[in-house]
Amino acid sequence: MNKTKNSPFKLIVILTLVIVATMVALVFANGSTNSTSTTEQTFDKAPSIEGQPILGDPNAPITVVEFGDYMCPACKAWGQDYFPALMDEYINTGKVKFVYVNVMFHGEESILGSLAAESIYKQNPEAYWQFHKELFNSQPTDEHEASWINNDLLLTIANSIPTIDTDKLQNDLVQQSAMKEIEIDKKLVEDYKVEFTPSIMVNETMLEDPFDYERIKTLIEQELDGK
Ligand code: CA
Numbered sequence: 001m002n003k004t005k006n007s008p009f010k011l012i013v014i015l016t017l018v019i020v021a022t023m024v025a026l027v028f029a030n031g032s033t034n035s036t037s038t039t040e041q042t043f044d045k046a047p048s049i050e051g052q053p054i055l056g057d058p059n060a061p062i063t064v065v066e067f068g069d070y071m072c073p074a075c076k077a078w079g080q081d082y083f084p085a086l087m088d089e090y091i092n093t094g095k096v097k098f099v100y101v102n103v104m105f106h107g108e109e110s111i112l113g114s115l116a117a118e119s120i121y122k123q124n125p126e127a128y129w130q131f132h133k134e135l136f137n138s139q140p141t142d143e144h145e146a147s148w149i150n151n152d153l154l155l156t157i158a159n160s161i162p163t164i165d166t167d168k169l170q171n172d173l174v175q176q177s178a179m180k181e182i183e184i185d186k187k188l189v190e191d192y193k194v195e196f197t198p199s200i201m202v203n204e205t206m207l208e209d210p211f212d213y214e215r216i217k218t219l220i221e222q223e224l225d226g227k
Contacts, residue, residue, distance in 0.1 A: 118178035
């Protein structure tokens, strides 16, 4: 008697449990999708910086690598809002050397900007960082998707920097003289599984969030303590 009485109730309980379990599973599935998109990752070794532009003391104990794209608004923002503190605290004090590696997620314009920067680095390493900064400064604040890196802009910026030989740059762009350097950067982007820009590495560690300056500082301080 009791059993037959309880059956509909039991069915409701079981159904409710199934629904709750499904909802919990869905919530967890969503949560894990979000959390696996970016996580801090430590590689076996830091990226090779051979032939890369280096800012600061080349013998500094810590290396910070930015994987950046001239077409990327977040990279411009990182350079303006976070880089100056890194420069003051760690690069100018000889603790960190800073290296920029080109990421070309935005196709031809990314490649053209990178070719120009790498060509300038080959003709005059001192002029590279000024050109690099000016190119980011030229990024439009509106219409991020609009096309803006072209030969005219690159030559105009180069002309404004007296230590750059603009004729040589023009020729290097036609010849794509820095294609070897571009290929080296592409390989680093692959090897270090760079999926977004900017991506920031402190020695062997790739940050989860490039805009977490406190984490950048902590990693640098830990590495300094270990040396
Ligand atoms: Ca490079």
